């Protein structure tokens with residue numbers, strides 16, 4: 001389904017995450033103003049407050065696994081860096097914006113990844129208000145930097161699709177603004193301590209129920225898994241969104 005009054009080729013969705021540093025610094029109002037509908041010409045398509053699980057964090061930043069800043073980045077997006085002793089404050093605000101050239105429009109307002117570069121090259125951008133935190137090894141040598149840059153913004157339409165499907169279910173998004181294929185599940189999937197299963201038993205979370213509207217790509221992956229075949233996307237990427245704000249992470 002395409003949004004009305006827009007060229008189907010140019011109509012895009014994009015994901016914004018207002019990261020834990022922005023919440024801690026009380027910059028959420030400022031960021032939302034910078035991204036307001038009048039300012040950007042974009043429209044809100046979906047929004048939610050998320051306590052980020054490790055599963056979701058690792059899937060979101062899968063491309064950065066193995067880099068020297070990766071562990072720090074995961075702790076950052078999970079809110080552990082900014083709220084080490086206050087797990088109930090660890091939140092991210094996840095928003096989908098829709099409209100003409102949405103991906104580039106939001107990236108431009110966000111600014112360059114590194115806050116120092118943002119201050120230099122894009123004063124007035126959101127990330128120009130960010131912080132650079134040195135990462136040191138056991139001997140105190142600088143090995144990398146954690147870039148606390150206040151927001152995440154999808155970099156390409158392909159990345160936006162992967163990320164939006166990771167954070168949102170189809171019904172989280174306004175029906176007129178859903179642009180990725182969906183389908184109705186005809187079977188149930190649960191998560192137990194041992195992993196994914198198709199039959200419920202006490203202690204299982206319901207991932208997908210029969211009759212539920214789901215991303216077609218998720219359903220295809222789940223059906224391949226059920227047949228014992230390899231899946232084109234990781235099962236964690238399928239599962240994570242259905243467990244948002246359900247999993248307790250007391251140890252984290």
Ligand code: CDP
Pocket residue numbers: 064069073112113144145146147148149152153155
């Ligand atoms: O977020 P963006 O797409 O602009 O940049 P990225 O290269 O995909 O990196 C993802 C995130 O990792 C950044 O937004 C930073 O918060 C973080 N990062 C970091 O902490 N240290 C680095 N040296 C590079 C990136």
Ligand code: MG
Pocket residue numbers: 155
């Ligand atoms: Mg990126």
